[in-house]
Amino acid sequence: MKTDVTSIVEDPDLVEKRRxxxxxxxxxxxxxxxxxxxxxxxxxxxxxVSAGLVYLYVREKEDVLLLVLLQVVEAYARExxxxxENFTDPLERLMRAVEAYCRVVDGHRAAxxxxxxxxxxxxxxxxxLIQQRETETxxxxxxxxxxxxxxxxxxxxxxxxxxxQLVLVAHGWALKSWYFKSRLTLEEYIVDSLDILLAGVLTPxxxxxxxxxxxxxxxNDLGPRNSRA
Amino acid sequence: MKTDVTSIVEDPDLVEKRRxxxxxxxxxxxxxxxxxxxxxxxxxxxxxVSAGLVYLYVREKEDVLLLVLLQVVEAYARExxxxxENFTDPLERLMRAVEAYCRVVDGHRAAxxxxxxxxxxxxxxxxxLIQQRETETxxxxxxxxxxxxxxxxxxxxxxxxxxxQLVLVAHGWALKSWYFKSRLTLEEYIVDSLDILLAGVLTPxxxxxxxxxxxxxxxNDLGPRNSRA
Amino acid sequence: MKTDVTSIVEDPDLVEKRRxxxxxxxxxxxxxxxxxxxxxxxxxxxxxVSAGLVYLYVREKEDVLLLVLLQVVEAYARExxxxxENFTDPLERLMRAVEAYCRVVDGHRAAxxxxxxxxxxxxxxxxxLIQQRETETxxxxxxxxxxxxxxxxxxxxxxxxxxxQLVLVAHGWALKSWYFKSRLTLEEYIVDSLDILLAGVLTPxxxxxxxxxxxxxxxNDLGPRNSRA
Amino acid sequence: MKTDVTSIVEDPDLVEKRRxxxxxxxxxxxxxxxxxxxxxxxxxxxxxVSAGLVYLYVREKEDVLLLVLLQVVEAYARExxxxxENFTDPLERLMRAVEAYCRVVDGHRAAxxxxxxxxxxxxxxxxxLIQQRETETxxxxxxxxxxxxxxxxxxxxxxxxxxxQLVLVAHGWALKSWYFKSRLTLEEYIVDSLDILLAGVLTPxxxxxxxxxxxxxxxNDLGPRNSRA
DNA sequence: CATGAATGAGATTTCATTCAT
DNA sequence: AATGAATGAAATCTCATTCAT
Numbered sequence: 001m002k003t004d005v006t007s008i009v010e011d012p013d014l015v016e017k018r019r020x021x022x023x024x025x026x027x028x029x030x031x032x033x034x035x036x037x038x039x040x041x042x043x044x045x046x047x048x049v050s051a052g053l054v055y056l057y058v059r060e061k062e063d064v065l066l067l068v069l070l071q072v073v074e075a076y077a078r079e080x081x082x083x084x085e086n087f088t089d090p091l092e093r094l095m096r097a098v099e100a101y102c103r104v105v106d107g108h109r110a111a112x113x114x115x116x117x118x119x120x121x122x123x124x125x126x127x128x129l130i131q132q133r134e135t136e137t138x139x140x141x142x143x144x145x146x147x148x149x150x151x152x153x154x155x156x157x158x159x160x161x162x163x164x165q166l167v168l169v170a171h172g173w174a175l176k177s178w179y180f181k182s183r184l185t186l187e188e189y190i191v192d193s194l195d196i197l198l199a200g201v202l203t204p205x206x207x208x209x210x211x212x213x214x215x216x217x218x219x220n221d222l223g224p225r226n227s228r229a
Numbered sequence: 230m231k232t233d234v235t236s237i238v239e240d241p242d243l244v245e246k247r248r249x250x251x252x253x254x255x256x257x258x259x260x261x262x263x264x265x266x267x268x269x270x271x272x273x274x275x276x277x278v279s280a281g282l283v284y285l286y287v288r289e290k291e292d293v294l295l296l297v298l299l300q301v302v303e304a305y306a307r308e309x310x311x312x313x314e315n316f317t318d319p320l321e322r323l324m325r326a327v328e329a330y331c332r333v334v335d336g337h338r339a340a341x342x343x344x345x346x347x348x349x350x351x352x353x354x355x356x357x358l359i360q361q362r363e364t365e366t367x368x369x370x371x372x373x374x375x376x377x378x379x380x381x382x383x384x385x386x387x388x389x390x391x392x393x394q395l396v397l398v399a400h401g402w403a404l405k406s407w408y409f410k411s412r413l414t415l416e417e418y419i420v421d422s423l424d425i426l427l428a429g430v431l432t433p434x435x436x437x438x439x440x441x442x443x444x445x446x447x448x449n450d451l452g453p454r455n456s457r458a
Numbered sequence: 459m460k461t462d463v464t465s466i467v468e469d470p471d472l473v474e475k476r477r478x479x480x481x482x483x484x485x486x487x488x489x490x491x492x493x494x495x496x497x498x499x500x501x502x503x504x505x506x507v508s509a510g511l512v513y514l515y516v517r518e519k520e521d522v523l524l525l526v527l528l529q530v531v532e533a534y535a536r537e538x539x540x541x542x543e544n545f546t547d548p549l550e551r552l553m554r555a556v557e558a559y560c561r562v563v564d565g566h567r568a569a570x571x572x573x574x575x576x577x578x579x580x581x582x583x584x585x586x587l588i589q590q591r592e593t594e595t596x597x598x599x600x601x602x603x604x605x606x607x608x609x610x611x612x613x614x615x616x617x618x619x620x621x622x623q624l625v626l627v628a629h630g631w632a633l634k635s636w637y638f639k640s641r642l643t644l645e646e647y648i649v650d651s652l653d654i655l656l657a658g659v660l661t662p663x664x665x666x667x668x669x670x671x672x673x674x675x676x677x678n679d680l681g682p683r684n685s686r687a
Numbered sequence: 688m689k690t691d692v693t694s695i696v697e698d699p700d701l702v703e704k705r706r707x708x709x710x711x712x713x714x715x716x717x718x719x720x721x722x723x724x725x726x727x728x729x730x731x732x733x734x735x736v737s738a739g740l741v742y743l744y745v746r747e748k749e750d751v752l753l754l755v756l757l758q759v760v761e762a763y764a765r766e767x768x769x770x771x772e773n774f775t776d777p778l779e780r781l782m783r784a785v786e787a788y789c790r791v792v793d794g795h796r797a798a799x800x801x802x803x804x805x806x807x808x809x810x811x812x813x814x815x816l817i818q819q820r821e822t823e824t825x826x827x828x829x830x831x832x833x834x835x836x837x838x839x840x841x842x843x844x845x846x847x848x849x850x851x852q853l854v855l856v857a858h859g860w861a862l863k864s865w866y867f868k869s870r871l872t873l874e875e876y877i878v879d880s881l882d883i884l885l886a887g888v889l890t891p892x893x894x895x896x897x898x899x900x901x902x903x904x905x906x907n908d909l910g911p912r913n914s915r916a
Numbered sequence: 917c918a919t920g921a922a923t924g925a926g927a928t929t930t931c932a933t934t935c936a937t
Numbered sequence: 938a939a940t941g942a943a944t945g946a947a948a949t950c951t952c953a954t955t956c957a958t
Contacts, residue, residue: 009921034349036265039948050923055950116404117346120263131407160412161421164405168397175345176393178360183389192390200429238938268931279940281934290932467917492807494723497952508919510955519953574862575804578721589865618870619879622863626855633803634851636818641847650848658887696942726927737944742929923955934944 005067007057018057021047023071026064031110035065035118065118066126072111073133079104080140090147091202091209095194097144101137101170102190112174141166153206162201169193234292237285247286250276252300255293260339264294264347294347295355301340302362308333309369319376320438324423326373330366330399331419341403370395382435391430398422463521466514476515479505481529484522489568493523493576523576524584530569531591537562538598548605549667553652555602559595559628560648570632599624611664620659627651692754694744705744708734710758713751718797722752722805752805753813759798760820766791767827777834778889778896782881784831788824788857789877799861828853840893849888856880 007015025046029038040061044051058064083100084093105112119130142163148154154162173180173189180189202210236244254275258267269290273280287293312329313322334341348359371392377383383391402409402418409418431439465473483504487496498519502509516522541558542551563570577588600621606612612620631638631647638647660668694702712733716725727748731738745751770787771780792799806817829850835841841849860867860876867876889897 011921014921036350040950041948051949052923052925052951053921056921061949117349120346121265135408157425158413158417158421160409161418162425164401164408165394165398165422165425168401169394172393172397175397179364179393180389184387188387189390192387193394196386196391196394196429197425198429200425200427240938243938269933270931280932281940281942282938284933285938469917472917494808498954499952509953510919510921511917513954514917575807578804579723593866615883616871616875616879618867619876620883622859622866623852623856623880623883626859627852630851630855637822637851638847642845646845647848650845651852654844654849654852654884654887656887658883658885698942701942727929728927738928739930739944739946740942743942748928919956919958921955921957923953925951925953927951928949930946930948932944932946934942935940936942937940 005058005063009056015057018049018053019067021049022054022057022064023067027068027071027111027114030065030068030114030118035121040064062122062126066122066129068111069115069119069122069130070133072108072115073130073137075104075108076101076137077133077140080137084140084144089213090144090151091153091206092213094141094144094148095198097141098166098169098194099190101141101167102173102186105170105174106186109174109177112171113177116171116175138163138167148206152203153209154201155203155206157201162197165197169197234287234296236287244286247278247282248296250278251283251286251293252296256297256300256340256343259294259297259343259347264350269293291351291355295351295358297340298344298348298351298359299362301337301344302359302366304333304337305330305366306362306369309366313369313373318442319373319380320382320435321442323370323373323377324427326370327395327398327423328419330370330396331402331415334399334403335415338403338406341400345400345404367392367396377435381432382438383430384432384435386430391426394426398426463516463525465516473515476507476511477525479507480512480515480522481525485526485529485569485572488523488526488572488576493579498522520580520584524580524587526569527573527577527580527588528591530566530573531588531595533562533566534559534595535591535598538595542598542602547671548602548609549611549664550671552599552602552606553656555599556624556627556652557648559599559625560631560644563628563632564644567632567635570629574629574633596621596625606664610661611667612659613661613664615659620655623655627655692745692750696743702744705736705740706754708736709741709744709751710754714755714758714798714801717752717755717801717805722801722808727751749809749813753809753816755798756802756806756809756817757820759795759802760817760824762791762795763788763824764820764827767824771827771831776900777831777838778840778893779900781828781831781835782885784828785853785856785881786877788828788854789860789873792857792861793873796861796864799858800864803858803862825850825854835893839890840896841888842890842893844888849884852884856884 007019009015009018022043026038026043029042029046033042040054041051043064044054047054054064058067080097080100083096083103087093087096115130115134119127122130142159145154145159145162145166149156149159173186184192198206198210236248238244238247251272255267255272258271258275262271269283270280272293273283276283283293287296309326309329312325312332316322316325344359344363348356351359371388374383374388374391374395378385378388402415413421427435427439465477467473467476480501484496484501487500487504491500498512499509501522502512505512512522516525538555538558541554541561545551545554573588573592577585580588600617603612603617603620603624607614607617631644642650656664656668694706696702696705709730713725713730716729716733720729727741728738730751731741734741741751745754767784767787770783770790774780774783802817802821806814809817829846832841832846832849832853836843836846860873871879885893885897
């Protein structure tokens with residue numbers, strides 16, 4: 001969770017607060033104009049601080065990008081496990097994970113696209129840091145798939161490929177939002193995507209199990225968000 | 230095929246030749262270092278010409294990027310129909326299309342990633358040009374899906390979502406090559422990905438039909454590449 | 459002893475103490491990295507105070523340099539007369555003066571070099587202040603030479619030139635310490651330098667007189683440091 | 688003679704010419720205001736070129752300083768041997784060398800002072816380059832002293848110390864010009880300084896020999912510049 | 917008195933673009 | 938058509954200095 005991005009300022013609360021200001025401003029600007037067309041002065045102005053101040057909280061401009069990207073990948077790493085934690089059924093856990101992933105992406109659409117566009121603008125070590133976090137997130141999905149497989153709900157198949165297909169579902173929502181936005185809601189997108197992919201990978205037992213889950217949710221007023229395994 | 234990129238030089242053959250030199254050099258450099266870290270001088274040196282010459286064939290640096298990206302999306306628009314043209318069976322056409330897409334992406338891995346990273350570095354009008362071509366390519370896939378649906382091979386579902394899922398399969402090979410390269414061959418990736426997606430979308434009739442296609446290919450020594458519907 | 463460098467703080471003892479802290483830190487840093495590469499923060503950190511504090515005792519950064527340089531030239535003005543005060547013989551006074559000069563320089567090697575390098579970094583009025591003190595020191599040497607001349611110990615010659623030659627002997631020890639350090643001790647340097655210069659300027663009477671002084675010192679256990687005229 | 692300072696521009700004549708422009712402007716500005724207070728824009732303006740141009744001939748600002756300082760130390764290394772080359776008499780060679788040294792210093796007064804002030808502003812490797820050249824120059828003087836010693840003209844003494852005393856005579860003319868300028872001509876300074884130092888180091892034979900040289904010069908109308916051993 | 921966060925002016929350096937040759 | 942030297946605008950980053958606490 002700790003970054004190597006070091007600050008001249010000591011007070012950790014202040015660092016937190018200032019960095020937040022900077023990251024919020026930078027995320028928007030980077031998304032609109034890209035990393036290189038955004039100047040430190042732009043960021044400072046939008047954040048309501050002086051240009052020099054930025055350098056009290058960051059060593060170089062690239063650190064701002066790192067901070068922005070870390071924010072996203074750490075949102076993934078935080079939100080997805082949280083969405084799964086109250087469920088024990090393997091299939092439900094997998095579906096919750098994908099759903100949560102899509103929702104986090106939706107909440108950070110700009111930054112997700114930014115991650116695709118700008119990770120290579122980072123120096124190798126910073127880039128590795130981001131990719132490592134991303135891999136950790138993917139492992140959560142992969143583990144959920146393996147659990148389904150062990151429970152006989154998903155047929156034997158290449159876990160890496162399915163993992164990436166699910167991940168790309170989530171990322172795709174951000175990457176192609178310019179195309180989807182006028183055609184689908186996020187909920188429809190999630191349901192349709194899962195429909196296609198799960199239909200392709202569930203065993204007959206898995207299909208039955210999925211139908212049961214759907215029935216249970218339909219009986220409860222509570223809706224899927226609060227269901228228990 | 231026609232670009233708005235105008236050149237001072239008249240002789241169209243020379244323009245063709247010089248632009249090719251420039252695009253080849255630029256593609257490699259943009260992929261390695263990104264658009265902004267690559268200078269016109271870098272490109273000129275790698276292309277074996279002077280910096281000034283570039284400006285005889287291009288009005289601004291961004292035009293070079295446009296030329297590079299056009300090259301990729303036009304490769305898509307050229308190769309995918311070609312891979313389908315000798316086939317009439319709707320399912321086979323769809324599978325050939327996806328396979329061809331993946332192969333073109335593989336042949337332009339660097340440039341495909343570049344498209345994700347750098348399309349936003351273009352001015353709005355140039356960006357639109359690229360996105361329009363991309364949409365055209367997607368339409369080829371979408372039409373193939375619709376054809377399958379009409380033939381009762383694919384069940385009713387959201388065509389846009391499936392289209393994008395298939396497109397993301399192809400792009401994913403480039404985007405995540407750093408992850409896949411050590412784990413899968415391109416062929417395995419294509420087969421596994423189609424396996425998952427088709428299993429999820431084919432109707433019972435479609436499943437049967439797919440099995441037939443597979444049997445036919447297995448009987449021929451020719452292998453799938455030369456089979457006819 | 460009085461500087462124009464004014465302080466916001468009233469308590470003179472505190473001013474004294476704080477300035478000492480600052481000067482000690484600054485001397486070392488300026489010597490190692492030069493005036494411009496040394497930041498106020500560097501100085502403050504090494505002095506164990508805050509950056510803001512420095513500005514309670516100094517009006518601008520240049521004042522710190524002035525303080526540092528004043529410290530050296532005032533060490534000259536203090537130490538050299540002290541080394542002469544117990545002697546009345548003109549030749550001995552001159553030799554003591556040069557010897558003392560060399561020793562003070564040795565004790566402030568870094569700051570002496572600094573004076574050569576950085577006096578010009580001062581504003582004109584501050585620079586003049588330093589040069590004036592330096593001239594005062596030189597006058598001490600010049601007067602000692604004139605005394606020897608009047609006593610018939612040194613032949614008629616250009617006093618300014620000899621003065622500067624003697625001064626440069628002292629300064630040279632600091633300026634070229636990178637060259638001398640591995641070849642000579644300070645004592646050897648002083649003896650050899652005086653040997654050369656005095657041999658060149660003493661009258662026959664002066665030569666005899668110098669021999670007498672040397673004999674006297676040799677007879678006393680006391681050694682030259684404590685001898686009386 | 689060749690520097691590591693590399694230029695983007697190929698044409699060596701142009702490089703020569705531009706660098707000369709730059710060095711002339713920089714020498715004056717560095718001398719007046721010091722290295723750090725002089726901006727690249729100042730230099731460019733005084734040289735009558737654009738700021739960007741400077742960077743076609745130099746990689747960093749520090750390279751300009753290196754170029755300026757090299758110019759001086761190379762003038763030493765060029766002029767001093769030239770002043771000696773037509774003479775074979777060891778004492779005459781030594782005197783010519785010192786005289787030439789003083790004249791070169793006089794011609795580069797500003798840059799000589801700059802060398803004292805600013806050598807430490809160079810990075811270690813560049814600094815070493817300068818100091819090495821300086822040592823080479825000193826070796827010329829040292830060798831001339833040794834030759835006199837072997838010929839029995841100078842008494843046994845520490846060659847390093849005498850070398851530096853003679854070097855400091857030359858440098859002193861620049862370092863203390865603010866003091867000397869109103870009191871002495873360069874010629875008087877040279878004669879008086881040599882008078883003092885040589886009187887102190889010549890053997891009786893050397894003294895006689897020096898007198899002979901002086902007589903010979905006095906007999907010729909030609910004056911010392913054209914005399915032969 | 918002391919602190920240290922904040923400011924903002926200013927310097928170096930890069931590079932797209934032009935243009936004389 | 939081609940070259941490559943020259944320009945000059947713009948961006949990053951540093952740091953002396955101030956000032957609220």
